[in-house]
Amino acid sequence: MALASKSGIKVSRYYGRNQIASGTPNLVEKPFTIEGPVLNQITQAVDYFRSVVKQSPPKLVGSTFRPSISIPEWAFQEAITNAVIHRNYAVEDDIHVRFFDDRIEIESPGTYPGHMTPENVRSDRYARNPLLLRALNKFSASPNLDIGEGVDRMFQVMKESDLYEPIFIPAIIRPNSVLVILLNQQRVMAWDTVSNYLEKEYVISNGKAREITLVPKPCLSGAETFGPPCSCHWRVMLPSLYPNTFGNGSAAS
Incomplete structure (x- = not known):
C-alpha cells in the first residue's frame, strides 16, 4: 500500500536532551525520510531503532555491559505502528521520530481520533483508518495483532525494563498531533x-x-x-x- 508524499516517517537523531534551534544543529546525522508502503515504513523504522541501540555506548549493569539505550524494541515498534495506522492522512505531513540521549519522541499528524485521550489509551479502542488497520494485520509479518492489547503491553514492557511509562501528551499541549514519549531513564525509587x-x-x-x-x-x-x-x-x-x-x-x- 503506497502513499503520496509527506506521508512517510521523518527520522532525526540528536546529541543531548534538547534540539538546538540556533547555531550549529546538534544532529548526529542528517535527518532522513522513510517512504513507500506502510509495512516497509514500520520495518525500516524498527531496523533503524536497532542500529541506534547497537551503536549506543555500552554501560555496566551489574557485571554485564549493555547498550545505554534501554527502551525495549517492542515498545518502539508499537509506538511507530500506532503512529502509522492511526495518523491523519488528510494532513500533509510526515510522522516525526526524534532520538535524544534520554528519550525517543514519536509525533504523528492529527489529534487523537474519536473519543481517545491520554487517559483512556490503555483501555479504549478507536480506529481512524480501519481499512489500513485490517490490511496490515493480514500480512504474515504483521506488526499489529488488532486485538487492542498493544498500548497496554507497551506500558508493561517499559515497566518491566524499570523505565518510566510511555507519556502521551494531551491535545491541550499538542492540538494538531499525537506525541508519544518513551523515556530512556531508569525509574528511581x-x-x-x-x-x-x-x-x-x-x-x-x-x-x-x-x-x-x-x-x-x-x-x-x-x-x-x-x-x-x-x-x-x-x-x-x-x-x-x-x-x-x-x-x-x-x-x-
Missing part, C-alpha cells in the same frame, strides 16, 4: 530520590517531594498514582525534565 535531596537541602516540602519523585497531585479522575485509568503524570514529569519545552520546572504543592 521515591525514597532514594528524597534521601538524595535531603542530604543536600536538609528539609523538604510535600510539594517538592512530589516534584522530584514525579508523583502528581490526584488527577480529576481521582486516581492517586501512575497508570490506568489516569495517565496525567506528564503534568509533573515533563516540566521537571524539560523546562525549556513544557514549563518552568515547578510543580504545585
Whole structure:
C-alpha cells in the first residue's frame, strides 16, 4: 500500500536532551525520510531503532555491559505502528521520530481520533483508518495483532525494563498531533530520590517531594498514582525534565 508524499516517517537523531534551534544543529546525522508502503515504513523504522541501540555506548549493569539505550524494541515498534495506522492522512505531513540521549519522541499528524485521550489509551479502542488497520494485520509479518492489547503491553514492557511509562501528551499541549514519549531513564525509587535531596537541602516540602519523585497531585479522575485509568503524570514529569519545552520546572504543592 503506497502513499503520496509527506506521508512517510521523518527520522532525526540528536546529541543531548534538547534540539538546538540556533547555531550549529546538534544532529548526529542528517535527518532522513522513510517512504513507500506502510509495512516497509514500520520495518525500516524498527531496523533503524536497532542500529541506534547497537551503536549506543555500552554501560555496566551489574557485571554485564549493555547498550545505554534501554527502551525495549517492542515498545518502539508499537509506538511507530500506532503512529502509522492511526495518523491523519488528510494532513500533509510526515510522522516525526526524534532520538535524544534520554528519550525517543514519536509525533504523528492529527489529534487523537474519536473519543481517545491520554487517559483512556490503555483501555479504549478507536480506529481512524480501519481499512489500513485490517490490511496490515493480514500480512504474515504483521506488526499489529488488532486485538487492542498493544498500548497496554507497551506500558508493561517499559515497566518491566524499570523505565518510566510511555507519556502521551494531551491535545491541550499538542492540538494538531499525537506525541508519544518513551523515556530512556531508569525509574528511581521515591525514597532514594528524597534521601538524595535531603542530604543536600536538609528539609523538604510535600510539594517538592512530589516534584522530584514525579508523583502528581490526584488527577480529576481521582486516581492517586501512575497508570490506568489516569495517565496525567506528564503534568509533573515533563516540566521537571524539560523546562525549556513544557514549563518552568515547578510543580504545585
